[in-house]
Amino acid sequence: MNAEQVRLEAAREQKAPWKKWGPYLSERQWGTVREDYSEGGDAWNYFTHDQARSRAYRWGEDGLAGISDDQQRLCFALALWNGKDPILKERLFGLTNSESNHGEDVKEYYFYLDSTPTHSYMKYLYKYPQAAYPYSKLVETSRRRGRHEFEYELLDTGVFDENRYFDVFVEYAKESPEDILIQISIHNRGPEPALLHVLPTLWFRNQWSWHGHPDRPALQQLARTNKGSIVKAVDAKLGERYLYCDGDASLLFTENETSTQRIFGVPNRSPYVKDSINDYVVHGRKEAMNPEKKGTKVAAQYRLTVNPGQSQAVRLRLSDVAPPAGAQTNGEDATPFGSHFDEVLQARRKEADEFYKAITPAAFNNDEANVMRQALAGMLWSKQFYLYDVDKWLEERGSDPFKATRKAAPRNDHWHHMYNSDVISMPDKWEYPWYAAWDLAFHVLALTLVDADFGKNQLKLMLRERYMHPNGQIPAYEWNFGDVNPPVHAWSTIFTYRLAKAQKGEGDKEWLKSSFQKLLLNFTWWVNRKDRSGRNVFEGGFLGLDNIGVFDRSAPLPTGGYLEQADGTAWMALFCQNMLEIAVELALTDADYAEMALKFSEHFLWIASSMAHLGDDTGMWDEEDGFFYDVLRLPNGQARRLKVRSMVGLLPLCAATTFEGQLIEKYPEIGERFLQFLEARPEVTAAIHDPRKLGVAGRRLASILDETKLRRVLAKMLDENEFLSSYGIRSLSRYHADRPYVIKAGGQEYQVSYLPAESDTGMFGGNSNWRGPIWMPVNALIIRALLQYYSYYGNEFTVECPTGSGRQMNLYQVAEEIARRLANIFLRGKDGRRPVYGSTQKFQEDPHWRDCLLFYEYFHGDNGAGLGASHQTGWTGVIARIMHLFATLKPEQIIESGKMAYAETTADI
């Protein structure tokens, strides 16, 4: 084991709390639902970026390149001031949903360059302009732009012209679990010397104001000389910590409390409030600083003049080790830095290299290794302490669910059981600083490459009583916990289980069992709530695919009636298969689960057959087009397919899983009962794949699509004029570029066209687009399905890929081809350019930018350029898993070992 693996092991066995400190600070707490106490639920405008520097948060903290402990009692982050900005740069700026022409968007350049899973080493880069940051220019220009125009980006403002900016690298290295070395390196990329105020800031999350809490934590100056300074931090639960600051820095003390004067117009009780450091540094208000050198928020102020092309470093140390007695009185020996600091920092960098070398496939070149490492670094940096006591929140806004005089809350009224207080993997700590259940299931696929325990615990968390609704629903996301996300939790669970089983020789069956029990509740919730007609066809609303439908699928239809959703039903077919997989695994050692395996086998067939049936009634399968569509059921009993060729119609292909036959071998009577069922109900398998047909290596296949349908859908999916782009599978067929789908209802015309870039509607906030772009998670599902089909059909089953090219490929090769195209989004091509950066010259050509990677939310359907949230390493980080899979797995291994093949290749990690 390498050093980082030893730390992971120590953390797992609770011998050393290596994960206690990490990047758990959000990058945006303002504008969140948690901080919103407005009457109408206008989160973005209730608590604004402008207020954030002055107003204490209720439920969490935010900052630049920050860290905190795992209960976020004490926070550390960076603040900067270039002498020209109107405010300190304490947090990332971005436009709110209504300010931008394509929804909320962070307007800063920052990069998660590295992190180990215990955060023993982390590296972050922030690019800070030397000119005044163009806050109002960004807002005003964006406001003027329409939905058909590009977003106005920070580079477009000219603020980075002539390279007049600082590269600010922040590195963290843990000497021990509670002793963190911090190095901030500032590089002047501009042509002239430039002044920068560097203000590393330590503060306590404000818990004392809201509960009448007697235990107020405290910061105080212990020592201050021109060689260094020490701050002592005391918290009743956390204990004592010390911030050591190397070199000559002033310590600026204030309180992390609301400036009631600025926010509410009521005079402050104390002159020391949250924005006092800002007022002192930017406006020279000396009286804003506490002369007694104590408080709950402190910044060390370094004034640096950095020459062009040069760099300077600031060093700090946040530690549980108290200074020697002499240091507390005269500052002598106050700075535990020196050569040992360098040695530890260097050692952690080297250990991070060793850790990543061990998990990076040998076949990778440097660029591929860099993409994989930064993808995983982004995943690890996207962890956040998430606190939300919904009951308390409802009470504080006068919506106490058990009070007769209550007001209705604008959201989450029925989720008062929820109490979240955990470190959770976020989709994007600025744009989506809240968990999203189905995103999280994908995050785990990548996170388990570096930290299987963390991945497993994330899945477990969502099923706990403090998260899952008593009725069995898994919370969707804080804007509406009751919304419906695709049920992919079971899939991620069995995937994670298999990895651990292969690595350790034995899976964690207790975890799998407990997950299965909770997933049963969730499955039952779906069946009872989302199958309106009881015919095994499902709804679900938008189901994570925002604007993919011709109508807003979460709103009442303009036609009346309802939708039978191809994706909702396909998701449930896949959910069934995953539950069946889990039941089979558990049944191998516990007979109680054999019955459940049979139950899910039959339930899958009911769902699959309802989807593909060829009866007189209008089904989802369109024989003429060879594709699946949503079916609109009108109040007058009529029905029609909504013929939009989209991901909705590809998801049925994703509901495919092979089985090795161990269950039938161990429990022949279960096999007999299953056969009896099939023989008694021939109509069930008439239009789907017949599970009795044995494939390669005697495998069985559960699939909605039989071979004929599979070939027909693949022909469309692999057609470059339809779904197959040079960078993966599109969310909507290019067919609709010239032939928009149009439907008239209620006197209005509704239309879906191919839009490869941003959305042109405000549906679901207008900040996402499923009408053309490439989305990583669904591509991952397609790849998974193709490998399942390959393990069943083997090498003999070939298709033309791309359609019309004359090139025949088996389904492993097709999956590999899609994976290659997806990876090409990020990799430097022969022309030296990365498609993800489109036509942005700075990112393509500047040596200080071109190898810093951003993992966007989705990608242009034609040229692969990054779109949407710029730091959604979350599920886009799955690219690390995809690249790893095809670099380590050989097709013959799949033929031999089936679903365990990939897990077995990871056994040596």
Add this chain to the structure above:
Amino acid sequence: MITVRHRKVALFVDRSSQQWVVRDPEGNFWIVPSVENPWDHRQPFYPTEETDLEPVPGHYIYVLDVPF
């Protein structure tokens, strides 16, 4: 049966006078100054039709040491 309904305590800000205003469970309004032990220094307040009270989140109640 007569049901006695207790109103919840509520906090407001009166921007014109730059003062906190608290409505107690009996429905009485109080001006609460920005001083130490603010609740001890409360003064009765009688809203008029012109009074424009802006709601403040419930958790600020603790900031004012309101004893409810």
